[in-house]
Amino acid sequence: MxxxxxxxxxxxxxxxxxxxxxxxxxxxxxxxxxxxxxxxxxxxxxxxxxxxxxxxxxxxxxxxxxxxxxxxxxxxxxxxxxxxxxxxxxxxxxxxxxxxxxxxxxxLDARGFIASLAQHDVAVRDRKVLQVGAGGAGRATAFGLAEAGAREITIMNRNGEKARALAAAVAAHYPATKVSAGRADARTFDLIVNTTSLGMKPDDPLPLDIEGVGPGATVSDIIVNPAITRLLARAAAQGARAIGGKPMLDAQMALVARFVAR
Ligand SMILES: NC(=O)c1ccc[n+]([C@@H]2O[C@H](COP(=O)([O-])OP(=O)(O)OC[C@H]3O[C@@H](n4cnc5c(N)ncnc54)[C@H](OP(=O)(O)O)[C@@H]3O)[C@@H](O)[C@H]2O)c1
The missing domain is CATH 3.40.50.10860 (Leucine Dehydrogenase, chain A, domain 1)
Known part of the structure; x- marks a missing residue:
């Protein structure tokens, strides 16, 4: 360079x-x-x-x-x-x-995330979404999902108070989306999103149980490295659509390029 x-x-x-x-x-x-x-x-x-x-x-x-x-x-x-x-x-x-x-x-996290789903033809509008994690990235994806028209968002997080606070903030801003916090059965969702850091290390436990999640569902893991987390490998093996975090990052790069064009 x-x-x-x-x-x-x-x-x-x-x-x-x-x-x-x-x-x-x-x-x-x-x-x-x-x-x-x-x-x-x-x-x-x-x-x-x-x-x-x-x-x-x-x-x-x-x-x-x-x-x-x-x-x-x-x-x-x-x-x-x-x-x-x-x-x-x-x-x-x-x-x-x-x-x-x-x-x-x-x-740019929220727009990058939604753009990465769109690139993979994954619809968010009117879909039922289970999100794990309520940290910085999780806040962005939850608002992004509501903005993109998700019908229902359930937020699960180790620290339940953070999940409840995030759910309340998203619900207050997007009344058309049903937002809640707590544990849920992953099999009943169209889209499952991991926004926790669980999966970055090879011996990390899965961020949630996805047994029974199969064709018809999409599992997204926003972790960039490794490109294929254990969660994604499991989802793909079960026939679900699996999308990693790199496309979200790439979409943000495209937004930065546009953002700084002058
Ligand atoms: N693809 C992209 O463009 C992109 C963009 C941003 C971030 N990311 C990735 O997203 C991940 C999270 O980043 P962040 O900025 O949101 O981090 P953060 O603010 O520190 O949040 C971490 C999240 O992971 C949960 N968590 C951490 N360790 C856990 C454990 N042992 N068991 C259960 N839950 C655990 C936390 O739960 P508690 O609230 O209970 O602590 C929290 O929900 C990272 O892997 C980051 O690289 C990707």
Whole structure:
């Protein structure tokens, strides 16, 4: 990759920094579409976030920056504007720097997730969805599913209070969708989504029991690495449709490319 004065520069702000792979994924994606864009991870401690963001405002060849753990929520107070989607989810994962130096935060997880399902011809409208997990990504997918017209969403999470709070927030905003929290029999759902981190390690237990889930159902696991989690392998072996997390990430890259086009 040749970085010149014409290259659009972007960052990914994180702490710790060692685990960050988003910058490599973004660089590979932008190179593959021939976009002259380079992304560097930047190690930023929470206490320095405001000052770092203020400096980025002054960097005229910076087009935006991704934010990840632990900055997804705290970054909001340092921005000029956030999109309605980011406000609903309560977190930002990408910030666009306009030509005037205004910083606009968005959360691309929800749209990336719904776009990945659409790419696989998986309908969400009027479908019954079981979501496991109510963390940062789970908040985004739940709002995304409701926005896409899911008829019913059940949210299961180890911490039940978080699942109930998320269900209440989604229900308040999308009254046409029936949203609840608690355990459920996976066999009665059209779409089952894992948004927990269970499945990243080879010896992780399955995030939920999918025995009996077969043809006619779709199982989505938003984990990117491994590409085929144990849950997905089990779903595919049982004849269900299995969709991994990479297409969700790729769809977000396409959104970033559009977001920073100026
Ligand atoms: N494909 C994509 O584009 C994309 C985008 C964002 C995230 N992700 C992936 O999504 C996953 C979650 O990310 P996140 O940002 O939402 O993380 P997070 O905010 O830390 O949430 C983690 C979720 O996993 C649950 N969990 C963790 N360990 C568990 C265990 N041992 N047993 C049961 N539940 C457990 C948590 O439950 P509690 O609430 O009970 O702790 C919570 O629901 C990660 O694998 C991440 O890489 C993918």
């Amino acid at each position: 040749e970085i010149t004065g014409k290259t659009k520069i972007m960052f990914v702000l994180a702490d710790p920094i060692d685990h960050v792979r988003a910058s490599a994924v973004m660089n590979a994606y932008f190179a593959s579409i021939g976009d002259d864009l380079a992304v560097s991870p930047i190690h930023v401690l929470s206490g320095d976030l405001g000052r770092v963001v203020a400096c980025i405002r002054l960097m005229r060849n910076v087009f935006g920056f991704g934010v990840t753990i632990p900055h997804k929520t705290c970054v909001i107070e340092h921005l000029d504007e956030i999109t309605p989607t980011a406000r609903l989810i309560g977190a930002v994962n990408f910030v666009k720097r306009t030509a005037e130096g205004r910083l606009v935060g968005d959360n």
